Amino acid sequence: MNWLRDWMLPSQNSAYARDYDFMYMSLVGLSAFFFLLIAGLCLFFVVKYKRRANDGPTPHITHNLTLELVWSIIPLIIVIGIFFWGFHGYMNATVAPGDALEIQVTGKKWLWTFEYPDGMRTINEIHVPVNKAVHLIMTSEDVIHSFYIPGMRIKQDVVPGRYTEEWFRADQAGFQQVFCAEYCGKSHSQMLAKIFVDTPAKYAEWLEKGDEFTQTAPLKEVGQKVWENRGCKECHSIDGVKGQGPSFKGIWGKMEMMSDGKPYQIDANYIRESMMYPQAKVVKGFEPIMPTFQGLLREREILGVIEYIKSLQ
Numbered sequence: 501m502n503w504l505r506d507w508m509l510p511s512q513n514s515a516y517a518r519d520y521d522f523m524y525m526s527l528v529g530l531s532a533f534f535f536l537l538i539a540g541l542c543l544f545f546v547v548k549y550k551r552r553a554n555d556g557p558t559p560h561i562t563h564n565l566t567l568e569l570v571w572s573i574i575p576l577i578i579v580i581g582i583f584f585w586g587f588h589g590y591m592n593a594t595v596a597p598g599d600a601l602e603i604q605v606t607g608k609k610w611l612w613t614f615e616y617p618d619g620m621r622t623i624n625e626i627h628v629p630v631n632k633a634v635h636l637i638m639t640s641e642d643v644i645h646s647f648y649i650p651g652m653r654i655k656q657d658v659v660p661g662r663y664t665e666e667w668f669r670a671d672q673a674g675f676q677q678v679f680c681a682e683y684c685g686k687s688h689s690q691m692l693a694k695i696f697v698d699t700p701a702k703y704a705e706w707l708e709k710g711d712e713f714t715q716t717a718p719l720k721e722v723g724q725k726v727w728e729n730r731g732c733k734e735c736h737s738i739d740g741v742k743g744q745g746p747s748f749k750g751i752w753g754k755m756e757m758m759s760d761g762k763p764y765q766i767d768a769n770y771i772r773e774s775m776m777y778p779q780a781k782v783v784k785g786f787e788p789i790m791p792t793f794q795g796l797l798r799e800r801e802i803l804g805v806i807e808y809i810k811s812l813q
Contacts, residue, residue, distance in 0.1 A: 513651035513672050513697075516593060520653040523589060527582070593654065596667035600633035607638065607645035607658040610687035612678065613729075619796040621729045625694040625711070628670065629703040635667045646682035649695065655681055670697040710798050719800070723808025726801050735790070738812055745790060746783050752810045757784045768806050775802060 512518050551558070603626060604615040614626045628634045638647055640660040648655040649668065656666040670676065678693035698706060709715050714722055727733055727748075735745035746756075755763045759782045764770055773780055775797065778790035797805075 510650040517653040596635040597633045600635035602635045605638040608641040610691040612693040627696045627706045630673045633669045645680045648679045648681035651676045719804045719807035722804030749812045
């Protein structure tokens with residue numbers, strides 16, 4: 501039935517997908533078998549026992565205990581077997597291995613954001629290593645979404661105010677498409693994400709150097725993306741409005757008074773130090789609440805932030 505499965509279902513990209521498809525096609529085959537058996541018997545009995553004009557009185561048959569036990573016990577055994585088979589598959593699908601890579605997923609109109617254990621964030625795309633279990637912890641900022649990966653045969657609602665989970669282990673390097681399978685507004689069909697399943701070497705390179713955008717885009721654009729995705733914009737505006745931290749607008753090259761009473765020039769060295777050791781020099785009038793980004797930003801991302809701030813004159 502492989503040809504039928506390939507015609508009906510997407511490609512298989514995990515062991516769970518193969519187990520899922522085997523169960524699905526088995527149930528389709530079982531249903532088709534009993535449909536043909538019962539329909540065939542009905543047709544056979546209609547023809548064989550059709551009442552004719554010269555037939556005598558219809559015999560009165562009460563029941564056949566053996567037949568009734570057979571058509572009750574055999575389906576019962578089959579249904580119980582299907583239950584335990586399905587329950588085993590359900591447990592495999594919902595209980596992630598202890599060594600799984602944990603990624604936080606947030607859905608909102610109309611995009612997906614992903615956060616890795618080291619604090620790195622991406623929008624609408626993630627990279628994962630091949631043959632490595634990936635555990636997704638998901639929530640929504642607005643309405644109900646649904647995180648659906650057809651190639652992995654997994655789908656889970658993403659609900660505001662609570663966390664849901666799902667996991668997968670991709671066993672083939674390549675690309676997987678993610679859909680939102682719960683209608684969430686006018687751009688629901690455009691709420692897409694990409695999963696790049698990398699070889700161990702390529703995944704290590706991605707961790708070190710970033711995606712193609714980080715490696716090739718102009719530094720200013722890389723810095724803007726960091727500002728947007730790494731939480732910078734929550735405290736540092738770009739329009740001159742003071743927030744929990746100083747605005748980035750027009751600060752490049754200026755002398756700022758620090759909380760220790762000494763002035764410092766806002767240059768590349770100061771910006772790098774502020775990202776790696778944010779408590780070293782705190783601008784006067786602000787609380788020392790900024791977390792460190794040491795180990796969380798790649799070198800090109802640091803240079804991008806410097807270039808982005810430099811451009812905001």
